[in-house]
Amino acid sequence: MSERLRIRAERAASDPDTMRFVLERAVQEGASCSADGEDAGDAPLPRAILGLDGVRTLHVSGPAVTVTKAPTADWEALKPSVAAAIREVLATTDAPLGAGAKAPGAARSDAEVLRAVQHVLDAQANPAIAAHGGHVAVTDVKDGTVSLRMSGGCQGCAASAATLRHGVEQMIRTAVPEVREIVDVTDHSAGTNPYYSDAPAAPSGATPLLNRPVPEGAISHENGQFMVAPEYLGPKLGLTAEDLRQALRAGEATARVEEGTGPDRGMTRVTVRHKTRAWSAEIAPDGSAREVPPPRGASDDDAALRQKIRSQVAGAPPGDLPMTYGALARALGMYMPGAVRRVTRALEATMAEDAAAGRPFLAALVVSRMRGQKPGRGFFDEAARLGRGPKSGEDEEAWWARELAKARATYLEPTPAD
Numbered sequence: 412m413s414e415r416l417r418i419r420a421e422r423a424a425s426d427p428d429t430m431r432f433v434l435e436r437a438v439q440e441g442a443s444c445s446a447d448g449e450d451a452g453d454a455p456l457p458r459a460i461l462g463l464d465g466v467r468t469l470h471v472s473g474p475a476v477t478v479t480k481a482p483t484a485d486w487e488a489l490k491p492s493v494a495a496a497i498r499e500v501l502a503t504t505d506a507p508l509g510a511g512a513k514a515p516g517a518a519r520s521d522a523e524v525l526r527a528v529q530h531v532l533d534a535q536a537n538p539a540i541a542a543h544g545g546h547v548a549v550t551d552v553k554d555g556t557v558s559l560r561m562s563g564g565c566q567g568c569a570a571s572a573a574t575l576r577h578g579v580e581q582m583i584r585t586a587v588p589e590v591r592e593i594v595d596v597t598d599h600s601a602g603t604n605p606y607y608s609d610a611p612a613a614p615s616g617a618t619p620l621l622n623r624p625v626p627e628g629a630i631s632h633e634n635g636q637f638m639v640a641p642e643y644l645g646p647k648l649g650l651t652a653e654d655l656r657q658a659l660r661a662g663e664a665t666a667r668v669e670e671g672t673g674p675d676r677g678m679t680r681v682t683v684r685h686k687t688r689a690w691s692a693e694i695a696p697d698g699s700a701r702e703v704p705p706p707r708g709a710s711d712d713d714a715a716l717r718q719k720i721r722s723q724v725a726g727a728p729p730g731d732l733p734m735t736y737g738a739l740a741r742a743l744g745m746y747m748p749g750a751v752r753r754v755t756r757a758l759e760a761t762m763a764e765d766a767a768a769g770r771p772f773l774a775a776l777v778v779s780r781m782r783g784q785k786p787g788r789g790f791f792d793e794a795a796r797l798g799r800g801p802k803s804g805e806d807e808e809a810w811w812a813r814e815l816a817k818a819r820a821t822y823l824e825p826t827p828a829d
Contacts, residue, residue, distance in 0.1 A: 429478070430486060445469070460476070465485075470527070527586065528549050536579045547561050561595065624700070625643075630694060639666075647690040649685075664683060678694065734777055
């Protein structure tokens with residue numbers, strides 16, 4: 412009697428309708444497939460699983476069989492049926508994906524690539540993006556070029572290009588090797604529900620595409636500096652070339668160059684701002700460049716956040732202080748990814764204000780849960796930069812304890828006597 416095939420079921424944390432069934436070996440060596448209920452084909456395994464009531468899509472790669480069900484279907488009833496179908500097919504054939512199944516790197520038709528990419532979006536990307544009211548769909552595939560359209564919260568979102576390049580694009584390229592280029596064809600100028608309502612609008616007429624190349628010669632590198640041709644950049648900012656030159660000379664237009672770090676190491680971002688408009692481009696080490704949505708600049712919103720932080724910390728019950736960065740973010744109603752980092756940066760900005768006014772650091776009242784209930788490294792670095800940190804040879808924790816006591820005495824209202 413043959414040993415029963417062991418299958419481990421893993422439910423996707425971000426998508427309750429997707430489950431991975433992981434086998435002890437590859438389903439079919441050197442082969443993979445993606446299919447939906449309308450195109451199950453003749454392969455035994457896709458036909459068996461997609462024939463189950465409630466199954467919508469199937470993706471097989473290596474030892475993993477990823478199944479997406481209809482929202483109305485119940486995994487408690489469906490999971491045993493999928494596992495049984497896998498065991499039955501693998502016990503009766505050596506080619507569960509069909510004798511002509513293609514290897515993962517083999518060429519597939521545009522229609523097959525489209526289905527594979529859409530499966531990646533539905534199974535991995537869209538469940539997370541949906542939490543922010545957004546959705547990404549494939550609109551076309553031609554000769555390895557995939558066109559994507561973003562909708563909902565992604566349309567008009569200032570972070571949409573970063574979402575695609577650092578998230579969705581990586582998922583797609585990992586799962587579908589035939590993809591050569593990914594293009595965002597969204598009309599972001601028509602978006603009505605961006606992630607960040609306080610983000611600066613993209614330059615007029617410049618829809619931020621995932622791959623919008625800057626024409627050759629528009630950006631040059633001279634004497635260690637990047638130069639953007641005013642004839643190209645001016646219209647992006649609603650100016651003539653000569654108006655842009657004058658604005659730069661008068662300081663009305665500003666330029667900033669940033670070097671990439673981490674996964675962006677080697678990249679350079681150039682951002683030019685003029686009044687309410689901004690333009691930004693990323694420059695690769697080979698000199699090629701593409702337009703990207705400009706990063707948010709310093710604004711009144713930053714000052715408003717600092718004021719909210721001051722009010723929240725000073726108004727907290729003394730027994731709740733020091734509070735953690737995460738607790739402060741939640742108290743401010745900030746739950747989006749990156750909220751804690753934004754709060755931390757705002758706190759560090761209050762330190763410069765306090766130093767200029769000769770006050771103790773309000774930021775001493777907020778700590779990191781990961782650093783043993785002490786402020787983050789940035790707090791001590793900023794204090795040192797401002798000339799207010801521990802003296803040479805002084806213990807950081809002892810200095811912070813004194814600063815904490817001064818902050819309590821300065822910012823917290825005395826508790827009324829009983």
